Amino acid sequence: MQIFLDTANVDNISQAAELGIISGVTTNPTLLSKESTADYETVTKKICSIVSGPVSVEVLTEDAKSMIKEARLKASWAPNVNIKIPITADGLRATSALSQEGIKVNMTLCFSANQALLGAMAGATYVSIFVGRLDDAGQDGMQVVQDVMDILDNYPELDTQVIAASIRNPLHVTQAALIGAHIATVPYNVLMQMIQHPFTDVGIKRFLADWKSVSKK
Numbered sequence: 090m091q092i093f094l095d096t097a098n099v100d101n102i103s104q105a106a107e108l109g110i111i112s113g114v115t116t117n118p119t120l121l122s123k124e125s126t127a128d129y130e131t132v133t134k135k136i137c138s139i140v141s142g143p144v145s146v147e148v149l150t151e152d153a154k155s156m157i158k159e160a161r162l163k164a165s166w167a168p169n170v171n172i173k174i175p176i177t178a179d180g181l182r183a184t185s186a187l188s189q190e191g192i193k194v195n196m197t198l199c200f201s202a203n204q205a206l207l208g209a210m211a212g213a214t215y216v217s218i219f220v221g222r223l224d225d226a227g228q229d230g231m232q233v234v235q236d237v238m239d240i241l242d243n244y245p246e247l248d249t250q251v252i253a254a255s256i257r258n259p260l261h262v263t264q265a266a267l268i269g270a271h272i273a274t275v276p277y278n279v280l281m282q283m284i285q286h287p288f289t290d291v292g293i294k295r296f297l298a299d300w301k302s303v304s305k306k
């Protein structure tokens with residue numbers, strides 16, 4: 090399994106990259122709008138200078154022709170830019186064309202197994218299942234991840250990786266890993282939560298206190 094960071098915050102990406110466990114980054118227009126420099130090109134180039142793995146950058150157009158044009162431009166910003174395209178009929182058209190010319194697509198906003206299946210058939214390198222938003226709507230988001238993994242197991246010719254996205258808590262990451270999802274893209278705060286456990290903190294304090302008591306003797 091790989092962990093991607095789901096943010097456009099350059100400081101958080103730098104801090105997470107130092108941990109040596111981040112294989113890529115996913116952004117979207119909402120994440121970018123939260124940053125002070127909401128210039129997609131500048132921020133993307135900065136992120137790509139920090140992370141050598143795939144960096145997903147979303148299109149802001151809706152018809153296939155415009156998506157393809159925009160994707161080509163954004164893919165030229167850095168060698169590791171991947172293009173996030175929403176699952177629509179136009180998105181599939183654009184994904185088919187772009188994948189044939191070697192531009193890697195992350196088919197995003199997938200909420201059903203069929204949407205992800207179509208993305209895979211169109212040649213998407215990644216399909217992103219929005220687990221948290223499905224859970225918010227009273228559905229079982231992780232079941233969709235499981236279903237997509239089962240479908241892809243049936244058809245090895247579909248060379249697509251499943252991203253568990255819209256991750257809200259550390260349990261989502263554990264569940265995605267147990268299912269065997271290829272990737273979980275996690276917000277920075279969830280990554281920090283994954284590192285922590287209160288018993289670890291207590292254990293460190295106790296070890297140090299015991300060592301100090303002995304070293305005084």
Ligand code: G3P
Nearest residue numbers: 095115117222254255256
């Ligand atoms: O990057 C796509 C996805 O992870 C967004 O998550 O929290 O806005 O549902 P969220």
